[in-house]
Amino acid sequence: MYVAVKGGERAIDNAHRLLADRRRGDRTVPELSLAQISEQLALGVDRVMVEGSLYDRELAALAIKQARGDLIEAIFLLRAFRATLPRFGATEPLDTAAMQVQRRISSTFKDVPGGQILGPTFDYTHRLLDPQLDLGSDPELPERAPVSSEDMPRVTDILGRDGLIEASPQADAEVPVGDLTREPLSFPADRDLRLQNLARGDEGFLLALGYSTQRGYGRSHPFAGEIRFGEVELEFVAEDAGFAVPLGTIAVTECQMVNQFKGSATQPPCFTRGYGLAFGQSERKTMAMALVDRALRARELGEDALAPAQDEEFVLSHSDNVQATGFVEHLKLPHYVDFQSELGLLRRLREEFEQDAGNNGAMQEAAE
Amino acid sequence: MAVLVHAASDQIAALLAEIAPPSAETLREPEAGLVMVRGRIGGDGAPFNLGEATVTRAAVRLADGTCGFGYTLGRDRDKARLIALCDALVQRDDYAPALETKVLAPLRDAQQTERQQHAEQIAATKVDFYTLVRGED
Numbered sequence: 001m002y003v004a005v006k007g008g009e010r011a012i013d014n015a016h017r018l019l020a021d022r023r024r025g026d027r028t029v030p031e032l033s034l035a036q037i038s039e040q041l042a043l044g045v046d047r048v049m050v051e052g053s054l055y056d057r058e059l060a061a062l063a064i065k066q067a068r069g070d071l072i073e074a075i076f077l078l079r080a081f082r083a084t085l086p087r088f089g090a091t092e093p094l095d096t097a098a099m100q101v102q103r104r105i106s107s108t109f110k111d112v113p114g115g116q117i118l119g120p121t122f123d124y125t126h127r128l129l130d131p132q133l134d135l136g137s138d139p140e141l142p143e144r145a146p147v148s149s150e151d152m153p154r155v156t157d158i159l160g161r162d163g164l165i166e167a168s169p170q171a172d173a174e175v176p177v178g179d180l181t182r183e184p185l186s187f188p189a190d191r192d193l194r195l196q197n198l199a200r201g202d203e204g205f206l207l208a209l210g211y212s213t214q215r216g217y218g219r220s221h222p223f224a225g226e227i228r229f230g231e232v233e234l235e236f237v238a239e240d241a242g243f244a245v246p247l248g249t250i251a252v253t254e255c256q257m258v259n260q261f262k263g264s265a266t267q268p269p270c271f272t273r274g275y276g277l278a279f280g281q282s283e284r285k286t287m288a289m290a291l292v293d294r295a296l297r298a299r300e301l302g303e304d305a306l307a308p309a310q311d312e313e314f315v316l317s318h319s320d321n322v323q324a325t326g327f328v329e330h331l332k333l334p335h336y337v338d339f340q341s342e343l344g345l346l347r348r349l350r351e352e353f354e355q356d357a358g359n360n361g362a363m364q365e366a367a368e
Numbered sequence: 369m370a371v372l373v374h375a376a377s378d379q380i381a382a383l384l385a386e387i388a389p390p391s392a393e394t395l396r397e398p399e400a401g402l403v404m405v406r407g408r409i410g411g412d413g414a415p416f417n418l419g420e421a422t423v424t425r426a427a428v429r430l431a432d433g434t435c436g437f438g439y440t441l442g443r444d445r446d447k448a449r450l451i452a453l454c455d456a457l458v459q460r461d462d463y464a465p466a467l468e469t470k471v472l473a474p475l476r477d478a479q480q481t482e483r484q485q486h487a488e489q490i491a492a493t494k495v496d497f498y499t500l501v502r503g504e505d
Contacts, residue, residue: 055421090404144488168413192416241437246370248441
């Protein structure tokens with residue numbers, strides 16, 4: 001039985017008013033602007049866009065400010081916002097080969113065509129805290145160098161030319177692209193749905209799962225074939241205009257994992273692959289995603305699926321941090337009635353236990 | 369026209385003012401919405417849904433019936449309408465040349481310069497490998 005309990009409105013109002021005050025913090029400290037968050041906490045903004053599954057830097061910055069820097073809360077806010085807007089349709093699939101690259105590295109070929117381009121990276125920094133940043137920083141302008149006109153093919157395209165790596169699965173015109181924002185996930189899930197789920201999945205969860213495959217729980221011998229980050233053009237076939245219109249560019253990161261090879265009686269051995277793609281500069285996320293994507297292909301590739309990262313239902317059902325937060329955090333909502341019934345039951349069981357103990361004692365005495 | 373989506377709305381408005389565009393009636397009020405951004409499995413395979421992006425669209429009609437449609441990432445309503453207006457003007461022989469020289473060309477040049485500068489900064493982070501010669505005699 002549910003019993004409606006009312007009350008607490010004033011406490012709630014006051015709690016929210018207190019929250020607004022604490023969010024502002026010490027009022028003698030200048031307030032953060034959205035531009036400051038977007039420019040100076042750019043990777044936090046990227047993460048909120050990725051897992052909030054909505055590309056809009058300004059809104060993600062607002063969400064971070066409103067959530068006091070709690071990124072999962074910010075992701076929740078962004079997801080809630082997207083539910084208020086109509087969807088005009090789907091873009092043309094973006095072309096990562098035509099990316100305006102800001103960073104591109106391969107750990108498989110030193111002399112990859114187009115070169116190794118480090119871009120803005122934490123790699124090779126010493127991870128020593130820099131007190132200079134506390135004093136206000138005015139860094140040197142970046143060094144410049146002549147731009148090479150050399151093409152920058154994807155490493156997987158290079159391997160693919162010699163048939164050394166499996167080809168990507170091609171689209172079946174009969175089958176619409178799966179969309180888990182429209183249809184709830186069901187199992188087994190096709191790779192398009194799995195990638196959509198992983199793309200919006202929690203970075204920490206995917207990182208741990210990817211790591212687990214490296215430590216032996218579903219090993220797949222991965223190499224980071226290529227990681228690239230930069231801007232890609234988006235095009236949308238607008239029904240009213242009747243043609244593909246340019247929408248602008250978005251920043252994305254792509255990771256091509258090159259994995260353990262495989263062959264059969266009919267097919268010569270070739271490398272297999274795992275794929276990661278995410279909004280913004282999200283290198284750790286796309287690497288983890290690619291490892292987990294590859295792990296989830298175990299069944300398709302005829303491997304034993306015994307490790308957690310290979311268990312599609314386990315991975316896909318627990319990757320979403322908004323869902324996970326909802327269920328974990330609902331525990332703090334009132335469960336007074338539930339708990340009362342448990343308490344009543346427990347008391348009765350204890351009474352019975354004590355009575356039995358009493359009876360047994362009496363019987364034992366009688367027997368002696 | 370791709371040059372317009374990369375420009376800020378006040379930039380477009382300032383340049384457009386110079387060619388004295390005709391008045392246009394609103395065919396579709398600027399409206400914010402979403403598009404589902406698609407990627408490809410493995411970069412070159414079957415499409416999958418990556419996540420959504422905010423988009424604003426608008427449509428206008430000139431007095432002679434020419435229609436223009438404007439779409440842009442983000443939630444800038446003015447920009448969507450300005451792009452729609454430019455889309456209509458580019459179809460008009462009497463406006464297209466001025467639109468090109470006074471609006472599109474300057475924006476294109478500015479964007480090109482910025483892109484070049486950016487690319488040069490990135491190019492400076494390209495790795496030059498060298499091999500240390502080992503003395504093994």
